Amino acid sequence: MSKYLDLSIKEIHELLVKSKITPLDLVDEALKRIEENKDLNAFITINDKVREEAKDLGEVDPDNIFFGIPIAIKDNIVTKDMRTTCASHILDNFIPIYDATVVNKIKEAKMLIIGKTNMDEFAMGSTSETSYFGSPLNPHDKKRVSGGSSGGSASAVAGSLIPLALGTDTGGSIRQPASYTGIVGMKPTYGRVSRYGLVAFASSLDQIGPMTRNVYENAALLNILVGEDEKDLTSVKKEKEDFTRLIGEDIKGMKIALPKYFISDIVDEEISKRIKEVISYLEKNGAIVDVVDMRYLDTAVNLYQIIAMAEASSNLARFDGIRYGFRASDVDDVDSMYTKTRGEGFGDEVKRRIMIGSYILSGENAKVYYDKALKVRDDITKEFNRIFKDYDLIIGPTTTRVAPMLGITKDDPHKAFMDDVLVIPVNMAGLPGLSVPAGINSKGLPIGLHIIGKAFDEATIYHLASFIEEVL
């Protein structure tokens, strides 16, 4: 069988321009790979019109390297006429009547949406095991999780089913699975990418980002996704820039901070060791890396639990069975329709978070927990800004351990959060963060390096990431 999808996007593009292959060849290859790797459970829905769309794509645009490239979309981003479930029973029959802004951009760039990827239900989880459709598996070891919540996108890219995918990141949900599966995942600055059409989990934290096989393709895909959107008031207007522009340049004089917390004993020894090796390599190449003290990083998980669950409890209130989605049968009145629909429609983790979030916002609790959390969140942002006065980037490991075995975090919801302890502070401060593969451990499982940048300075993150990718 053909192996076009193992080529780089640039190489595929050349073949398309020279008419050696067609977009349909790429789509067929992707569909075949998905079919052959069904056990990965990376997809919830396959776009049954994608072959037609490939045929109707028209003339190859020689200036658009994404022309005809298949892409997978996480299933919490709405796609017109294509089922969007959020991996939940409550939306398992939901067919949106509009496209998310990022989906519009992907269609304008003539990419082909191959399907919708598996995830934690409503993006709530760290292993994608809360999916109503079962867990996606880690291609490196199918007894292990691919992380979460964008586990399906990570499996699909890491398993070479597809070269590109979109994920979403509320508390590490792009970077952590990217780390577990050995791919590149970027959470852009909050406001960089429109959230219009992203089914909200925690509105003040959610951000859509690219998940790819390499740094260049990640940066190039981000070029397509960004931009102020009048439909999303939290999106930010910025000069158009090329995120690939610093890729390949040397890193001499680059100032990098390594917070002590990121190499403390919460991190697996093998991972710490590997990160330190990478750092000494960076230093050899002229980067200046300082170990720094950063306050409040250890509060991030608690803040996340308060802020994300409070917002989620409100965001998920609209799923009541009245206008769309699942509605329970045999109800007597409005109240029983609500309780039965939501009781049967949501999974345990979602219900747990809605209950905690509702409690957090109730009466005086709003002041005790929520308002206080917002204050501490400001302090985290200030702390990052303080570091960024003197440093270009902050680095560390993406995760404290490699991908865990399936099932082991299921019975301990709190422990699952600890998978995200290193990535959550970035969401709190609204900063861009990326996970880039930094080698493997003794069992051959991927280790990810986490690079955090200043707000709207994704280009510098890609700069360092491309260097690490190149030398490792």
Place this chain on the structure above:
Amino acid sequence: MSEFTPTIGIEVHVEVKSKSKLFSNSANTYGMATNTAVNVIDLGYPGTLPTINKEVIRQGIRACKVLNCDITRKMHFDRKNYFYPDNPKNYQITQNRTPIGRNGYVEIEVDGIKKKIEIEEMHIEEDTCKSAHRGSVSLLDFNRAGVPLIEIVTKPCISNSKEAMAYLTKLKELLFYANISDCKMEEGSMRCDSNVSISKDDTFGTKTEIKNISSIHNVGLAIEYEIKRQEEMLNNGEIIREETRRFDDKQGKTILMRVKETGNDYRYFIEPDIPYLELTDEFINDSLSTLPLLPDELREKYSKVGLSSLQIEKLINNRPLNGYFLGLLSYKTNYVTAVNLLLSDISSYLNKHNKVVTDTHLSYEKLVSVIEALETGDLSNKNVKDLIDSLMETDKTLDELKKEFNIENITDDTFIKNIIIKVIDNNPDSVNDYKNGHDRALKYLMGQVMKETKGTVNPKLANDMLISLLNK
């Protein structure tokens, strides 16, 4: 007689006039076919986000000015969370912590005594959809969902039903005149809730809330009934519960709807999808620049140009005519005659044809020439009645129309004199009456002169001549 002192507070919701809804661009209209002014945002579809209609913020600023409120410069929106089928997101976007206006007042006059009704706060929020119940099913019309509302809350400073009614009348007049709302209680664009408590001392009694009272008159009746009801209860040693009631105007009673649960918990938190708004001086001044003159300002202005208070009130009650008259004030003419014309012949024409004055061809120049001709006697009131259709419907000047209609009032002294002598000779009884001091006789004789000449003589000239001949 009563030893109890009532304390009353009033909450008013008005629908704000604007082209589109508060958080989406679908139309803000009344009376359209069910579910036609609706989009995915109004329906609370997954992934949708609110945008801000700046015109509504401008209307809020105007309302602040009109109701003498301090404007909150930096404000945000909050989510009020509660489940109800007419609430599409199961949260309402409102302003809880930073209402756009605070500390205002409306000045009323009751029985010659002026009083300031203090306004605690005024905030912007979205309306719910409308539900209708048909047997065992409930139907929802989302046209109203997301329509902008301003809620105005008084302090508990109203002492009786008269004050309450005067406040509402004045509030309605102000908001209507400032073009902020239609304030039609019958269409629901103005809704009123009233809180009533009674007490024998300085502490407040337990209050009851009367919801959605259908007219200002009924607000008066409902308050009076409620005060009496509470007095009877307390005199009988009963305890008043905090409860929500409604007013049944057929029975003239307030009726229990529900007992208030303690600590209604709306789990308010800051709406994360809408960034903070900072109102600049420029934006505020710009919003206020289109604020029309308000009734009290008009009253002062009109009495200065000699209008009677009856004329003033009639004019103020007719906003289009009032706007037209305001424009006339920059012309030099007899304003009293002008208002008489506007309120008589012109109004009957407009009512008959269901038009507003600005849709006609009655230019200010034309109106001024008519007034002038009436003053000099070149035109009689009867002439105006004959000409009115042409004056309103064509661009012809008064002179042109007079020619066309053959209105050339006879000014030939001898001709008029002969006619008058003939009339005097034919009506000796009336002449006697006149000489005995009956002024009515003069009018009768003048009528005879006009009849003889078929209204073609200059009436002023003829009148003067008749008097001098009678007095001979």
